Amino acid sequence: MFRAKVGGAMSGDAPSLRPYQREAVEAVLSARRAGTRRMLVCLPTGAGKTVVFAHLARLAKRPVLVIAHREELLSQARSKLQHALGAEAVVAIEQGGRRAEAEARVVVCSIRSLRTERLARLLAGRDVGLVIYDECHHAAAEDNLRVLRELGCFEPGWTGTLVGFTATTARGDGKGLDEVFEEIVYARTLPEMIHDGYLVPLRGYRVATSADLTRITSRGNDFREEELAEAVDIEERNALVARSIQELARDRRTIAFCVTVAHAQHLRRSLQALGVRAGTVHGEMPSDDRARVLRDFAEGRLQALTNVAVLTEGFDDPGVSCVAMARPTRSEGMYAQCVGRGTRLSPGKKDCLVLDFVDVSELSLCSLPSLFGMPRELDLEGREVGEAERFFEQLAFDHPAFEVEAGAITLGEIQARAEAFDPLTQEVDVEVRAISRNAWASLGRHGLALHFERAPGRLSEALVVSRGARGRRWEVSLDGRAVERFSAIEEAVQAVDFEVHRMGRAAEASARAEAAWRRAAAPKGRAEAVAGVRRGGRAATALGDVLALEAWVKVTTGAKRAGPVKRGR
Numbered sequence: 001m002f003r004a005k006v007g008g009a010m011s012g013d014a015p016s017l018r019p020y021q022r023e024a025v026e027a028v029l030s031a032r033r034a035g036t037r038r039m040l041v042c043l044p045t046g047a048g049k050t051v052v053f054a055h056l057a058r059l060a061k062r063p064v065l066v067i068a069h070r071e072e073l074l075s076q077a078r079s080k081l082q083h084a085l086g087a088e089a090v091v092a093i094e095q096g097g098r099r100a101e102a103e104a105r106v107v108v109c110s111i112r113s114l115r116t117e118r119l120a121r122l123l124a125g126r127d128v129g130l131v132i133y134d135e136c137h138h139a140a141a142e143d144n145l146r147v148l149r150e151l152g153c154f155e156p157g158w159t160g161t162l163v164g165f166t167a168t169t170a171r172g173d174g175k176g177l178d179e180v181f182e183e184i185v186y187a188r189t190l191p192e193m194i195h196d197g198y199l200v201p202l203r204g205y206r207v208a209t210s211a212d213l214t215r216i217t218s219r220g221n222d223f224r225e226e227e228l229a230e231a232v233d234i235e236e237r238n239a240l241v242a243r244s245i246q247e248l249a250r251d252r253r254t255i256a257f258c259v260t261v262a263h264a265q266h267l268r269r270s271l272q273a274l275g276v277r278a279g280t281v282h283g284e285m286p287s288d289d290r291a292r293v294l295r296d297f298a299e300g301r302l303q304a305l306t307n308v309a310v311l312t313e314g315f316d317d318p319g320v321s322c323v324a325m326a327r328p329t330r331s332e333g334m335y336a337q338c339v340g341r342g343t344r345l346s347p348g349k350k351d352c353l354v355l356d357f358v359d360v361s362e363l364s365l366c367s368l369p370s371l372f373g374m375p376r377e378l379d380l381e382g383r384e385v386g387e388a389e390r391f392f393e394q395l396a397f398d399h400p401a402f403e404v405e406a407g408a409i410t411l412g413e414i415q416a417r418a419e420a421f422d423p424l425t426q427e428v429d430v431e432v433r434a435i436s437r438n439a440w441a442s443l444g445r446h447g448l449a450l451h452f453e454r455a456p457g458r459l460s461e462a463l464v465v466s467r468g469a470r471g472r473r474w475e476v477s478l479d480g481r482a483v484e485r486f487s488a489i490e491e492a493v494q495a496v497d498f499e500v501h502r503m504g505r506a507a508e509a510s511a512r513a514e515a516a517w518r519r520a521a522a523p524k525g526r527a528e529a530v531a532g533v534r535r536g537g538r539a540a541t542a543l544g545d546v547l548a549l550e551a552w553v554k555v556t557t558g559a560k561r562a563g564p565v566k567r568g569r
Contacts, residue, residue, distance in 0.1 A: 017055060018198065020188055024052050025059075027186035028163055038153060038162040038180065040136065042187040045340025046199050049165040050077055053132045054084035056163060057106050062129025064106040065122075067114075067147070069135055076316060077134060078108045094122055111138075114147050123151070129160050136164030137333065139180045148180065167340055168333030190336060190343070191372055194386070199343040200321075201351045201386055204368035206358055206379040206408065207244050209237050213328065213361040222331045225259055232328065232359065233263040235270075241326045242270035244355055245304060248382075252353060253297070254304040254322035255311055257338045264306040267326060271304050278304040281311065311341055318346035322353040328365050335366035351384065358408075377408045391415075401533070401556040403444045422534045423552040424545055429489075436493050438500065439513040441548040447474065448493065449551035451544065452500055453510035453517065461547065462500075464492040465555055518544030526550070 017025065024041050031039050043049050054077075057064045066081070068074050074093055082091045085106065092100035095110035100122060107122065114122070131151055138144055152158045164181055193199045211234065216227045245254055258264040261282045271278035279293040279302045290310070296302045298317055305311070306326075323342040329335050342352035354368045358377075364370075369378040372385050380388055391411050395402065399418040426442035441449045447465040454460040460479050467475045472485040474492040478499075486492040500511050509515060522543040530549040531539045540546050 017051065018048065020193075020196075020198075021048055021052050021055070024186040025055050028056060028161075029059075031183060031185040032161050036182050036185065037158065037160070038164075038182045039185045040164040040166070040177065040181040040183070042166055042168070042184055044188065044190040044193055044199070044343070045167045045337060046344040047167075047188060047193055049134065049167075050080045051084075053077075053134070053163065053165055054080045056130065056132065057081055058084050060130040062160075063104075063126045064130045064132065065128050065151070066106065066108045066132045067111050067134065068108060069111060069138055070310075073134055074108050074110060081106050081108065094118075111144055111147055116146075116150060119147065119150055131160060131162045133162065133164040135166055136180070137166045137168055137177065139164060140177055145180070167337055190340065191385075191389075194343070198345070200345060200349055201384045202339065202343065202354055202368060203351050203382055203384050204354045204356060204380040205244070205248055205382055206356050206367065206377070207240065208408065209240055209357055209359050211237050211359040213359045213363070213365075218330075222329055222334065228328070229259040229263050232259060232326070233266055235266075237357070237359075238263075238267045238270040238326075241267060241324060241355075241357055242274050242276065244357070245271060245322070245324055246274045246276055248355060249304075249322035249324070249353055252322035253300075253317075253320050254324055255315075255320055255341055256304060256306045256324035257311070257327045258306050258308050259327050261308055263326070264308050268304075268306045271306070276304055277302050278306060280306045282308045283310055311338075315341055316344070317341075318344035319349070320344075321346075321349055321351070322355065324355040324357070326357055328357070328359050328361070330363060330365060332366050332371065336371060339368065339371065353382075375404050375406075375409070377406065378404075378414075379408060379410045381410055383411065401552065418535075420535050422538065424534065424540070424548060431490055432493050435490055436497050438497055438511040439515070439518070439544070440493065441551065443552055443555050446555045447489070449548060449555075450496060450500075450511060451518075451547045451551075452507055453515075454503060454507060456506065459517070459547070461551065462496045463551065463555065464489060464496065515544075518542060522546035 024043065028039060028041065041052065043052070053066070066077055068077055074095055078091050078093055082089070085091060089106070090101055090104040091106045091108065092104035093108050094100045095113050100107040102125060128151070131153065133139055139148065148154065148162070152160070153162045190199070194201055211232045213223070213231055216223050216231055218224065241256070245256065256267060258267055261284060264280045264282060268278045268280045279296060281290050281293050293302070293305070297305050298319070320342045323339050325335070325338060339354055356367045358365060358367070364376055367376050368385060369380065369388065370376040372389060374388060374392060378388070388411060395414065395418060399421060401423070402418045402421045404414055426444055428440050428442045428448065432440060432448065438450055443449055443465070445466065447463065450462045451459055463477045465475050465477070466473055467485070472487050474486045474489050475482055476484045476486065476492050476496060484495060486495065501508050510517065520543045521541055526546050527539065527541055530546055530553060533549050533553060534540060540549055
């Protein structure tokens with residue numbers, strides 16, 4: 001299937017592989033030797049996927065078929081494959097009016113051209129041993145599956161290898177790729193590539209708009225485009241986006257992602273009205289016109305490009321140093337692809353600026369911080385993502401129990417809140433307050449605590465704590481012993497309240513906020529043990545507050561319970 005040696009002497013002046021690219025090639029070869037026939041390689045935009053699959057094509061013993069979706073991808077792939085295989089190797093394109101020569105060792109195909117009859121003609125006389133699928137997150141679409149089936153990729157006796165390459169395994173329609181590929185054999189993330197110096201650092205700004213997305217319905221993992229366009233393609237918002245690009249990306253070549261062709265055209269006009277040289281590209285343009293606009297952008301005659309989907313794939317311009325997300329999205333895959341268009345290394349380029357335009361929404365919108373596992377609504381204020389990551393690492397060390405509340409916030413505001421953090425001020429969710437009269441204390445995202453007198457002078461502790469992200473995640477424990485799990489926190493609260501009710505009126509009264517024992521002085525040692533939990537020198541002395549702080553420390557740090565408390569100790 002493949003020549004055995006990854007770096008063996010072969011025809012062609014193939015580009016040298018970076019360490020991770022060599023690892024990817026070796027992972028494919030190893031998986032094939034282990035019997036995997038349909039495998040996936042996940043590398044972020046700018047990582048050089050084409051270099052990797054060109055090397056695989058160079059190693060292949062039998063003819064190679066490369067499948068791509070966009071015209072730009074076909075030309076790029078052919079160029080790099082020809083360079084890798086050498087001038088004597090025939091690398092042909094099968095698309096539209098172009099037909100691959102019979103002697104072509106590698107054929108780069110537009111999947112849209114591969115109708116059944118044309119594919120049969122292409123395969124006649126060719127014993128294809130390697131099928132490379134670029135941007136393979138499209139593979140689950142029915143017609144694309146049809147092509148793979150007709151290639152024989154799913155036949156038990158197929159002796160070939162299918163290798164898919166993508167920057168994201170997530171699809172907008174929610175379909176998984178597990179029906180196409182058996183295994184992800186190699187993956188690198190965008191943060192890893194930036195940390196290792198193969199992609200440029202990212203900076204970010206969060207720009208709030210007044211556009212209302214609360215009534216927009218979903219399609220798959222994202223918004224319905226026609227509804228989204230109606231909400232965001234408005235003069236006021238376009239003017240804000242254009243002004244932000246003008247002010248924040250003054251010396252940067254910028255690409256802006258839009259929802260529809262009309263949206264892209266309207267935003268271009270808003271940019272031009274401010275004196276920004278801007279153009280538009282979209283899939284409905286004649287290829288010659290699109291190539292002309294892209295050339296003007298690459299050669300500096302245009303500073304900004306507005307586009308619809310066209311630049312998410314197959315766009316290779318390392319000089320781009322600003323990405324404006326004028327198109328809100330819930331799809332992390334789409335967001336990562338868009339941002340990735342500005343991450344390539346280029347002489348003189350230090351970083352890439354990402355502008356997140358954040359609309360009014362009750363749903364979680366992707367943002368630059370969320371791409372790196374930080375709060376979605378964090379405003380980096382132009383700082384590097386790496387700086388923010390280091391900030392959160394230090395925050396976890398200095399304030400291990402502190403939690404960032406939902407809502408737009410800056411790093412400075414987080415630091416100030418952490419230094420003044422008081423677990424006792426956390427509010428219990430309104431849903432819990434609506435069903436319970438008892439004095440539940442909030443443990444943040446971890447859950448809830450309730451203290452009451454099981455018998456006169458004998459205090460008990462009930463905890464409702466999250467033990468996972470799904471299913472029966474809420475575990476109820478009583479005095480340190482787990483007793484039951486529930487799917488919803490409200491169910492767990494009701495179960496505890498019912499048990500307290502069964503213990504009698506005295507126990508039930510002791511669970512209320514007005515119970516006298518809560519205001520009694522706590523034992524000195526217990527109060528001193530939690531004195532540092534509340535910031536700003538505010539020590540807790542009341543027994544109810546001290547028990548709530550003990551529960552907070554225990555749940556957030558895994559500490560053992562301090563022991564039973566009896567009134568009068």
